[in-house]
Amino acid sequence: MTRTINFTLNGEPVAAEIKPHHNLVEVLQREFNLLGARESCGQGMCGCCTVLVNGTAVSGCLYLAAFVDGAEVTTVESLASGDTLSPVQEAFIEAGAFQCGYCTPGFILMTTQLLDAHPDPDDDQIRHYLSGNLCRCAAYPEIVNAAKLAARKRKAVTSG
Amino acid sequence: MATNTVLDGGTARVGDQVGRSPPRLEAREKVTGRAEYTHTMRLPGMLHGKIFRSTVAHGRIKSIDTSAAKEVPGVYRVVTSEDVRKVIPEPYYGPAFHDQPILAIDKVHYVGEPVAVVLAADPHVAEEAAQLIVAEYEELPAIFDEVEAAENAILVHQELKPAGTFADLKHLKGRKGTNIALDFKLRRGDVDKAFAAAAQVFEHTFRTQKVLHLALEPFASIGDWKETGLTIYSASQGPSFVRTEIARLLGWPENRVRIKVPYLGGGFGGKLYIKLEALVTALSMIVRRPVKVALTMEEQFYTITKHPSTFRIKTGVDKTGRITARKCEVFWNGGAYADIGPRVTQKSGFTASGPYDIDNVWIDSYALYTNVPPAGALRGFGIPQLVWAYESHTDMIARALKIDPLEFRRKNILREGRPHATGQILENAKHERALDRVAERLDWAKPFDRGTDTLRRGRGVAVAIKAVISPTTSVANVIIAGDGSTTLFCGTVDMGQGSDTAMAQMVGQVLNIPTESVKVVQRDTDVTPYDMGTLGSRSLFHMGHAVRLAAEEARDKIKALARDVGEPEGSNIPLAELFKKKYGMQAGNIVGTGIYKPDYVPPDPATGLTPNATPFWMCAAAGAEVEVDTETGQVKIARLVNVVDCGRPVNPKIVETQISGASLMQLGFTLFEKMHLDAGQVTNASLADYKIPGMLDIPAVMENEAVDAHQSNGPFGAKGVGETATFCVSPAIANAIADACGVRLTELPLNAEAVFRALRANADKPLGDE
Numbered sequence: 001m002t003r004t005i006n007f008t009l010n011g012e013p014v015a016a017e018i019k020p021h022h023n024l025v026e027v028l029q030r031e032f033n034l035l036g037a038r039e040s041c042g043q044g045m046c047g048c049c050t051v052l053v054n055g056t057a058v059s060g061c062l063y064l065a066a067f068v069d070g071a072e073v074t075t076v077e078s079l080a081s082g083d084t085l086s087p088v089q090e091a092f093i094e095a096g097a098f099q100c101g102y103c104t105p106g107f108i109l110m111t112t113q114l115l116d117a118h119p120d121p122d123d124d125q126i127r128h129y130l131s132g133n134l135c136r137c138a139a140y141p142e143i144v145n146a147a148k149l150a151a152r153k154r155k156a157v158t159s160g
Numbered sequence: 161m162a163t164n165t166v167l168d169g170g171t172a173r174v175g176d177q178v179g180r181s182p183p184r185l186e187a188r189e190k191v192t193g194r195a196e197y198t199h200t201m202r203l204p205g206m207l208h209g210k211i212f213r214s215t216v217a218h219g220r221i222k223s224i225d226t227s228a229a230k231e232v233p234g235v236y237r238v239v240t241s242e243d244v245r246k247v248i249p250e251p252y253y254g255p256a257f258h259d260q261p262i263l264a265i266d267k268v269h270y271v272g273e274p275v276a277v278v279l280a281a282d283p284h285v286a287e288e289a290a291q292l293i294v295a296e297y298e299e300l301p302a303i304f305d306e307v308e309a310a311e312n313a314i315l316v317h318q319e320l321k322p323a324g325t326f327a328d329l330k331h332l333k334g335r336k337g338t339n340i341a342l343d344f345k346l347r348r349g350d351v352d353k354a355f356a357a358a359a360q361v362f363e364h365t366f367r368t369q370k371v372l373h374l375a376l377e378p379f380a381s382i383g384d385w386k387e388t389g390l391t392i393y394s395a396s397q398g399p400s401f402v403r404t405e406i407a408r409l410l411g412w413p414e415n416r417v418r419i420k421v422p423y424l425g426g427g428f429g430g431k432l433y434i435k436l437e438a439l440v441t442a443l444s445m446i447v448r449r450p451v452k453v454a455l456t457m458e459e460q461f462y463t464i465t466k467h468p469s470t471f472r473i474k475t476g477v478d479k480t481g482r483i484t485a486r487k488c489e490v491f492w493n494g495g496a497y498a499d500i501g502p503r504v505t506q507k508s509g510f511t512a513s514g515p516y517d518i519d520n521v522w523i524d525s526y527a528l529y530t531n532v533p534p535a536g537a538l539r540g541f542g543i544p545q546l547v548w549a550y551e552s553h554t555d556m557i558a559r560a561l562k563i564d565p566l567e568f569r570r571k572n573i574l575r576e577g578r579p580h581a582t583g584q585i586l587e588n589a590k591h592e593r594a595l596d597r598v599a600e601r602l603d604w605a606k607p608f609d610r611g612t613d614t615l616r617r618g619r620g621v622a623v624a625i626k627a628v629i630s631p632t633t634s635v636a637n638v639i640i641a642g643d644g645s646t647t648l649f650c651g652t653v654d655m656g657q658g659s660d661t662a663m664a665q666m667v668g669q670v671l672n673i674p675t676e677s678v679k680v681v682q683r684d685t686d687v688t689p690y691d692m693g694t695l696g697s698r699s700l701f702h703m704g705h706a707v708r709l710a711a712e713e714a715r716d717k718i719k720a721l722a723r724d725v726g727e728p729e730g731s732n733i734p735l736a737e738l739f740k741k742k743y744g745m746q747a748g749n750i751v752g753t754g755i756y757k758p759d760y761v762p763p764d765p766a767t768g769l770t771p772n773a774t775p776f777w778m779c780a781a782a783g784a785e786v787e788v789d790t791e792t793g794q795v796k797i798a799r800l801v802n803v804v805d806c807g808r809p810v811n812p813k814i815v816e817t818q819i820s821g822a823s824l825m826q827l828g829f830t831l832f833e834k835m836h837l838d839a840g841q842v843t844n845a846s847l848a849d850y851k852i853p854g855m856l857d858i859p860a861v862m863e864n865e866a867v868d869a870h871q872s873n874g875p876f877g878a879k880g881v882g883e884t885a886t887f888c889v890s891p892a893i894a895n896a897i898a899d900a901c902g903v904r905l906t907e908l909p910l911n912a913e914a915v916f917r918a919l920r921a922n923a924d925k926p927l928g929d930e
Contacts, residue, residue, distance in 0.1 A: 035193065035194070039199075043846060077192065089192065144855075
């Protein structure tokens with residue numbers, strides 16, 4: 001039943017023993033102690049389990065771990081380098097864009113992907129892009145503000 | 161787009177900590193994904209428990225066949241109530257009534273009630289095995305509706321079992337033959353006489369639906385039994401209560417039970433009292449290993465919900481438009497176990513007649529048992545259900561009298577210095593000011609764009625007050641180390657509301673140190689002292705006072721230490737130097753303690769009246785502008801204005817997110833959230849079928865404001881705000897819909913189907929049932 005998968009996790013080559021029914025979130029938590037992607041609804045509706053596979057956001061609770069064999073997996077834990085937060089993480093703090101924080105890693109990964117695709121997004125683009133992530137504390141207005149602030153921060157980094 | 165405005169600047173002066181908006185202390189942990197939550201915690205050697213649940217709403221358990229489950233490779237143990245009773249002989253718990261068994265005993269009382277648990281090291285094995293358990297029931301007639309339940313046709317429980325914790329529930333002990341868990345009565349003046357003398361009398365009935373907290377971190381607890389005692393890790397809003405209740409169940413002293421609470425992934429009132437803590441206690445004692453039970457999203461729908469309600473309200477007015485009498489009958493659907501329902505019934509019952517100056521008031525508020533999943537506290541403690549009814553009713557009266565709804569409210573509003581229905585003189589209550597600010601923001605006096613034939617525009621307002629739950633106690637310790645660094649120990653649980661930061665600001669204010677330098681210890685009942693619970697917007701006021709007192713005691717001890725080592729008065733010698741002078745090295749501590757419990761006078765049992773029902777009033781007003789598509793019934797919220805009186809905001813930015821978040825949560829309960837039940841079975845128990853507000857549901861324009869206020873008896877002029885902006889959202893929108901297209905909805909949610917059906921009924925072309 002068990003098999004070994006090899007993949008790149010946050011830039012490092014890794015291997016894991018998995019069973020066919022294991023999803024990506026539980027493997028990240030159990031094998032690598034990466035707890036930022038969390039299962040909440042278990043149906044891919046809330047975005048708390050967001051993980052990037054080969055650069056594209058997936059719902060880690062629905063994504064079988066077996067599928068990442070040979071792939072590049074990126075989690076929220078990779079965004080900060082040492083003590084330096086990413087512009088999106090900084091913007092979420094400055095805009096007060098979370099309360100309980102449970103959904104926050106998912107929003108931060110999606111916002112990062114949004115800004116990769118649309119470096120200067122308008123409100124509609126932000127809302128559309130982030131509509132697959134849910135926040136029960138409803139910090140939505142602040143999250144929209146954070147996305148805009150992050151866009152400005154990223155531009156300042158590239159132009160500076 | 162949503163604009164989140166106001167609260168600019170705050171009230172801080174240079175050097176102040178209270179009144180400024182530092183980011184949350186735990187912000188970096190949250191954005192890096194490293195904040196710890198119970199749902200993702202693991203202990204070495206831990207087993208996972210998966211629950212097998214009842215499939216009938218009411219029935220006698222004839223048999224539970226666990227043989228197939230036990231045969232699944234990897235299953236460690238299957239546990240039923242028989243096993244539980246060997247370690248906990250009387251396994252019934254609850255904050256108001258000891259009515260809820262850890263696992264069902266003899267009978268089941270709702271669909272989804274825990275009946276058995278499978279334990280395995282691999283949660284997938286436990287889950288698979290749980291599906292192989294077979295239970296047989298002798299089905300009994302069940303009752304689901306709160307009004308029908310009051311008539312006693314079918315009994316959910318044979319006898320009431322009040323916990324004895326609350327003095328005003330003791331009289332219910334041993335009461336039989338009823339589903340009424342509590343009846344709260346308030347009698348003021350003579351309503352019958354006033355109705356007879358009234359120029360007009362209005363009577364309406366309003367209902368609210370069953371909705372869910374739906375915290376994104378589902379319920380989770382880990383029990384770790386050892387010879388020396390028990391440790392429980394839990395997503396709990398009330399670790400002190402959990403400790404007391406588990407110690408009672410075990411017959412142990414409290415100091416052998418330790419509750420540790422990391423950050424909560426949302427609570428909203430759901431994670432109060434006992435949820436999974438008693439279960440993991442029993443399981444860990446049975447197997448003598450750590451046991452974790454972490455629910456799925458679906459299982460949250462079978463655990464605790466908001467109270468559905470039916471509210472019959474009757475109001476008499478004189479010919480000048482003054483309200484002379486109001487009679488309120490409120491039925492709270494508490495589900496199969498009381499949880500905190502009886503307190504919701506009483507505490508919200510206090511203000512059922514609304515923020516109005518009425519001489520004759522009659523309130524009957526009933527907590528009912530039914531055969532549906534239990535109901536408890538949900539962000540407002542019953543108040544949003546009441547305000548929905550009385551503020552819709554208020555608008556209906558104003559329209560019937562052809563008085564402007566704002567004017568009608570101003571004419572009748574209860575002002576400071578006047579007695580509230582309870583008899584308490586109203587103080588520090590700026591609800592009228594909040595209503596004024598809503599009206600100003602909506603330009604109420606100016607002409608309003610009423611839209612087109614098929615896209616009708618309307619607007620509505622609402623105003624409300626809440627009496628904070630009382631009396632409750634909070635304790636805090638401030639400990640200063642030999643290097644001068646400061647740590648706060650308090651039991652208030654930060655579930656996202658930012659309490660750690662606000663409490664640290666208060667410590668910083670008293671000790672004149674930066675907020676960011678204060679460490680707030682994670683909740684751990686071995687070290688954090690007693691607190692009644694993080695609930696009902698009580699913490700900032702009650703714990704705030706305790707924290708202030710603890711910091712003040714520490715400050716006084718610093719001064720005494722300075723005197724002791726011969727420093728002149730007003731010396732600004734660093735704290736570390738003081739310790740070094742006293743103890744010869746970096747050593748010693750200063751410990752400051754604060755305890756706070758406000759005064760309270762219990763209501764007279766016959767009249768429900770009391771001169772002191774609450775230490776503070778929470779005050780809110782809201783305004784909504786809507787667009788109704790008369791061809792589809794779709795309602796678009798063009799503008800939502802929320803104004804509160806929260807005293808002086810300790811952290812203006814966090815206050816703003818509380819106002820905004822509370823109102824958006826209530827927006828979901830208003831427009832679309834609803835648990836559907838069929839014969840007691842929840843039929844939409846998932847996020848795929850139960851929609852909560854998302855990014856695209858934010859009103860086009862949203863404005864949030866806290867009026868300029870200072871709570872005279874509050875810590876630094878502050879009071880709680882977590883629930884306040886939920887109160888008025890539902891009626892403000894219903895009133896706006898009525899204003900837009902003439903249909904009056906009396907049952908939540910106000911979804912497109914309900915609006916369209918009402919439009920068709922108004923046009924004498926009602927739709928059929930399908």
